[in-house]
Amino acid sequence: MTEVKQTKSCRGIYLVGFSGSGKSTIAKRLAERLDCQSCDLDDMIVERSGMSILDIFNQEGEQGFRARETDALIAASNAGAFVIATGGGTVVRAENRNLMTSNGWIILLEAQPPILYSRIQQQLKGSDPRAIRPLLDAVYPLDQIRSLKHTRQPAYGLADWTVHTDRLTEEQVVDEVIRAVEILENSIEPLVSQDTAGPMRHSLDPDQPPPxxxxxxxxxxxxxxxxxxxxxxxxxxxxxxxxxxxxxxxxxxxxxxxxxxxxxxxxxxxxxxxxxxxxxxxxxxxxxxxxxxxxxxxxxxxxxxxxxxxxxxxxxxxxxxxxxxxxxxxxxxxxxxxxxxxxxxxxxxxxxxxxxxxxxxxxxxxxxxxxxxxxxxxxxxxxxxxxxxxxxxxxxxxxxxxxxxxxxxxxxxxxxxxxxxxxxxxxxxxxxxxxxxxxxxxxxxxxxxxxDERDFGEHRILLNYGHTIGHALETSRIALRLGLAKPDVAARQNELLTRFGLPTKLPKVSMDVLLSRVRNDKKVFGDTPRWILPVEVGRATVSSSVSEADLIAVIEEHSSATMSQHRG
Known part of the structure; x- marks a missing residue:
């Protein structure tokens, strides 16, 4: 076997990949070779919650599990030099990817669906029934693996390095990961354009936007x-x-x-x-x-x-x-x-x-x-x-x-x-x-x-900015009252609205009508209205902290509150 240099990574190592790719086993062996700590994120979630993964899914759903997963990832990432075996879906959440990118190298352990299926079957033989992966509990498990892996592949593709494990022994996989980290640690910073948000144009017509x-x-x-x-x-x-x-x-x-x-x-x-x-x-x-x-x-x-x-x-x-x-x-x-x-x-x-x-x-x-x-x-x-x-x-x-x-x-x-x-x-x-x-x-x-195609997360909801009772009132009054926006944010926005000839006066409206509209707004989650409030020009946040008392106080205090209302 080719000797592989033992290097202690200056950054953490996150092993990502689908269930059955070998993350947990490789993390332990890798940590031994590198003389650093290892952590299995699923085990950490179980230990912190006192529940099995299956119980968390049954009681809190996938959304509850993912929230616990992010909390565990944050805690594990504060441990200095480390190797973390993440869950199969950990890397899908952008906030998790951002955290991992900031703290370490993301190494993808890849394998073909039939290989993954075979490995998962071996893992489940003789194990506690509660150890089953909830998302893989399926009538046709191999098809389920193919489908679920396909949906995650774009996120897996963002890893810093990929190791194809299908034909490798565990020791060979460890060698490949160490080699990858050695290359990454000593690599030249890739040339990345600073103009990431600007258009890249090859059109013969500079006046015509690209598709x-x-x-x-x-x-x-x-x-x-x-x-x-x-x-x-x-x-x-x-x-x-x-x-x-x-x-x-x-x-x-x-x-x-x-x-x-x-x-x-x-x-x-x-x-x-x-x-x-x-x-x-x-x-x-x-x-x-x-x-x-x-x-x-x-x-x-x-x-x-x-x-x-x-x-x-x-x-x-x-x-x-x-x-x-x-x-x-x-x-x-x-x-x-x-x-x-x-x-x-x-x-x-x-x-x-x-x-x-x-x-x-x-x-x-x-x-x-x-x-x-x-x-x-x-x-x-x-x-x-x-x-x-x-x-x-x-x-x-x-x-x-x-x-x-x-x-x-x-x-x-x-x-x-x-x-x-x-x-x-x-x-x-x-x-x-x-x-x-x-x-x-x-x-x-x-x-x-x-x-956020189906409007399930907190991304597409941002497009409802100003749609509850108006841009200016939600910006200049409510956001200011909650301490989220500075006065100049309201001033700059409202000046722009005025220049477009948009109304900036709150029309006379019954308080009961206004509160009824807020209570029945499509952004209500449970019984709590959600508001899109500005933090600064160009950036907003979703808030559920606006009480009816806040709203009434703002309207009563600013009876001539500025407002722009249009189709939501």
């Missing part, structure tokens, strides 16, 4: 942001959906009068038969009866699963059209062509559909992503000024959230700075700056959707 990829759902899809590019949408649809023969278009009459001729010609030129149904863009259409009417229409025009449904416009048509696409034949391809600023920067991306219930708005819905979003920003020249003005609040929202929505620090001018410096140009719909700002907002939304 933005939304990596969510069953397929990644592109958002194309352009200017007077509507005539190209048919060709792009055929590239994305080459089997499509029929385009069914859902729109409203006013929108179709503006874009219908150009769009219909573009679709026909691409070889698509076109049928159009116009429906009013009103909240009243968001019912099961209207969905059934759309289904009846699709049946009548002999619309097939390989065809494409276009949603042209936005608002209620986007909600009901998306729901119809997600349920007709269990889901058909959908393309969105937003024609409003709000649709372009926000609502056309993310996959949320919605119907109203007699007792609640947007209570019924699905997550269903389009195959393409095609934006022609030149269409904003025909958007009603009142509607356009209200949508600038969404742009301000993204400017106030930018750092919270990105993994890396922003280099160069922030979105808030760029928007602030170009308010006049944006209101005048100047092409270059308008396309840049729309693309930046879309890219931020794409990052959020990719990381």
């Amino acid at each position: 933005i990829v939304v990596a969510a759902g069953l397929w990644p899809y592109q958002v194309i942001v352009g200017w007077e590019n509507l005539a190209g949408v048919g060709d792009q649809i055929k590239r994305v959906l080459p089997q499509a023969r029929h385009a069914a278009v859902l729109t409203d009459r006013r929108v179709w009068q503006r874009v219908g001729s150009t769009l219909e010609q573009a679709l026909q030129r691409a070889g698509l038969k076109v049928d159009v149904r116009d429906i009013p863009d009103e909240e009243s259409i968001k019912t099961s009866d209207h969905v059934n009417a759309i289904h009846d229409w699709l049946l009548a025009i002999r619309f097939r699963r390989n065809d494409v449904l276009l949603i042209v416009g936005g608002g209620a048509i986007d909600d009901v059209g998306g729901f119809a696409a997600s349920t007709y034949m269990r889901g058909v391809a959908m393309v969105k062509v937003p024609t409003s600023l709000e649709g372009m920067v926000d609502t056309s991306i993310g996959g949320k559909t919605a119907l109203n219930h007699p007792r609640a708005r947007n209570l019924i819905g699905t997550f269903y992503h389009p195959r393409l979003v095609w934006t022609d920003a030149a269409l904003l020249r025909d958007e009603p000024q009142e509607q356009l003005r209200a949508a600038w609040a969404e742009v301000v929202k993204y400017a106030m959230l930018e750092s919270s929505l990105l993994r890396d620090e922003i280099s160069g001018a922030t979105l808030f700075e760029v928007v602030s410096a170009n308010v006049v140009q944006l209101k005048g719909l100047e092409k270059r700056i308008l396309l840049n700002i729309i693309a930046r907002c879309v890219a931020l939304k794409a990052q959020v959707v990719a990381s």
Whole structure:
């Protein structure tokens, strides 16, 4: 055997990988060779909680287990030189990865699913039944391993080094890890661009933003942001959906009068038969009866699963059209062509559909992503000024959230700075700056959707900033009262809202009505409202610490509290 130099790592070593990859065994042997401490994270969780892993899952669910796992990881990482065998899913959480990256080297122990399955079977023979991995307790365990490992692979791929263990003995794996650490400890710092948040451009047209990829759902899809590019949408649809023969278009009459001729010609030129149904863009259409009417229409025009449904416009048509696409034949391809600023920067991306219930708005819905979003920003020249003005609040929202929505620090001018410096140009719909700002907002939304598609975590909820009772009140009053935001945060935001012509006075409203809205807000968790509150310009946090007493005191103290209210 080749002699491997024994090196004592200056940093900790985190062994990551799927169950059965050998992390626990290798951690012990590695610690012996390196003369340092070893820790098995699962064993530490059991010891600290007094419960088995299975009992924790049964009583607290996976979310409770993951919280305990993070606490144990923090404690274990404060032990000096160490080797830690993490759980199979530890590395999936971003906060765990950040902690490990800051304190040590992340070494992935990799193996093929059949090998993992065989090892897990051997481990479970004669062991306490409570030692079973809850997430692998399955009817078809090998398929379960393949599926679960596939979902974790993007996180595993972020390790500093990978050791393929399939054909190696335990001693050989230890040798490989020591060799990896030796190389890493003596390696030259990789050259990393400091401009991680800036665009990387190879386009021949510097005025045209690059396509933005939304990596969510069953397929990644592109958002194309352009200017007077509507005539190209048919060709792009055929590239994305080459089997499509029929385009069914859902729109409203006013929108179709503006874009219908150009769009219909573009679709026909691409070889698509076109049928159009116009429906009013009103909240009243968001019912099961209207969905059934759309289904009846699709049946009548002999619309097939390989065809494409276009949603042209936005608002209620986007909600009901998306729901119809997600349920007709269990889901058909959908393309969105937003024609409003709000649709372009926000609502056309993310996959949320919605119907109203007699007792609640947007209570019924699905997550269903389009195959393409095609934006022609030149269409904003025909958007009603009142509607356009209200949508600038969404742009301000993204400017106030930018750092919270990105993994890396922003280099160069922030979105808030760029928007602030170009308010006049944006209101005048100047092409270059308008396309840049729309693309930046879309890219931020794409990052959020990719990381928290189903709105389960505390990432996508940030997009509700200002949607409870208004940007300015939530910033300048509540956040200040809780000591989260400095006065200049409120001043800078509210000045920007004012420059866009947005109202900054809290309208007269019944306290009972206001409190009822807060109690029934979609962000309520259990019985506790959650608020998105700014920490600084570009960064916000989720807070459940706002009591009704705080809210009442703020409103009573500031009866002329500044506020900007728009569609949530």
